[in-house]
Amino acid sequence: LNELDHLLQELNATQFNITDEILAQFPSSKKDERDKIKEKALSSSSAKPSATSATMELDKLMASLSDFRVQSTPTSPVSPVVTESQQPAVPSSHQPAVPQQLSNVPSQQPTSGGSLDSMLGLLQSDLSRQGVQTSSKGNCSACQKPVVGQVVTALGKVWHPEHFVCTHCQEEIGSRNFFERDGQPFCEKDYHNLFSPRCHYCNGPILDKVVTALDKTWHPDHFFCAQCGAFFGPEGFHEKDGKAFCRKDYFDMFAPKCGGCTRAILENYISALNSLWHPECFVCRECFTPFINGSFFDHDGQPYCEAHYHERRGSLCSGCQKPITGRCITAMGKKFHPEHFVCAFCLKQLNKGTFKEQNDKPYCHGCFVKLFS
Known part of the structure; x- marks a missing residue:
């Protein structure tokens, strides 16, 4: 770090000499430009930079010189110079001496662009000999200026670290993860807020695993039974009116009920007396005996065997306790x-x-x- 401090001091001294030589070739109207560059160099050398800030200062210096090269094209008019013809020392005896015509010859001013390029080249060579890498890594995709020090390479382009920012919030991405959309970088938060699928339950962005059901997307933790809140097991779920229900709640709420036990009918059933019945529930309501050959007697909407049917109706013989089907x-x-x-x-x-x-x-x-x- 001490060597880098010493190197930056030498670089600032070299910059003063180069800028003085450059600005000396232009009219005095460029004085403000020279003062601005010197002030920038003095401010950069006033504090001890770290290794990272030193490379950033070098980037700024090279960018300033590049800006100055673009802005400082001389516009002074070319003045004609009158020159007298030179008579030969010994005129020829065969040809009369003819005086030379006066001509306007434009003065040859030094080209500032070429001179600046040359000086920049010398500066880069001198810094390279001292171990400072000054070769440009390309132009920053954001500001289109050369990238000399630290560089960010992403999306097939190079960027100054401070110019590689989120397209939405404009915050520097740095070493954080980022996402690409249509060739533009986005920080993780903005990318998910803008483009990630939304959970139907909480309306928040889904960052990791996603459940797709009922033509909607859900966080896995937010896809559960709409009635009891239990998560769905291997048996899956049942849908009713756009909501998901576990098997138990679905049948308890929406399945037909048994006329005997009033519980939900899930599988086989018997249809009789305008009701549905579990097979094991369709028995005589008095003695609970299953009906032989499916024959039963109806009394007040309930099934009975023959004996209890007549008992309910009062049509059993009081002598033999058998139904009376004829004379009575x-x-x-x-x-x-x-x-x-x-x-x-x-x-x-x-x-x-x-x-x-x-x-x-x-x-x-x-x-x-x-x-x-």
């Missing part, structure tokens, strides 16, 4: 097959329709007299 005798608030309505003592059929009742039992007239008179 109603007595004592009960129903009987005709052949089963008999005296409780002698078991004779009470077919004449006359009987005596005792303790909720029917008796013929003779047995009633014998037993209770």
Whole structure:
């Protein structure tokens, strides 16, 4: 670093000499340019630069000289110079001496551009001998000026480090990651905000993994059941009205319900009595016996076996406890097959329709007299 300080001091001294020689060739109207360059050189040498700032100062110096070379083309008029003809010392005896005609010969002013190029070349050679690399690495893609010191190479171009900035926020990218879009660099934050897909749940940019479902994009952590909030497993999800549901909630909310247990029907079902039933739920509502050959009896919208159907309707024979499908005798608030309505003592059929009742039992007239008179 000390050697670089010493080198910069020599460089500033060399710059003063070169600029003085250059500016001496131009009219005094360029004095302001000379003062500006000297002030810039003095300000650059006032503080001790680091290794990085030294190369940046060298870039600025070379850029200043390049700007000066472009701006300092002389425009002074060419004045004619009158020269007298020279008579020969010994005139020829055969030819008379003819006086020379006066001519306007433009003066040969030194070319500032060529002189500046030459001086810059000498400066670069001197710095190269002292170990300072001064060869241009190309023109900066942003400012179109030569890049001499530190250089950023990106997108197939070269840039001054301070000119390699985000196209959107104009902040220097430096050593950070960047993204390319249409040949322009963007910092990571602006690229994602401008061009990355958006999560349908939080509307934030998706930076890494993405879930695509229901014609939308989601953060993996934001794609879950709309009802219970659980993440979807290997079974996937079910869609309803543009929302995703887990299997359980989907069937609980939207699947048809069993007429027996009222739970969702997921697979096989039986359709009967204007309802759907799990096969194991379609049984007699009284004894829960499955129906043989699918035959059942309907009472108030519920399935029953034959016995419990007649029991519910009150059509069971009180004598044999079997359904009454034909003729029926109603007595004592009960129903009987005709052949089963008999005296409780002698078991004779009470077919004449006359009987005596005792303790909720029917008796013929003779047995009633014998037993209770």
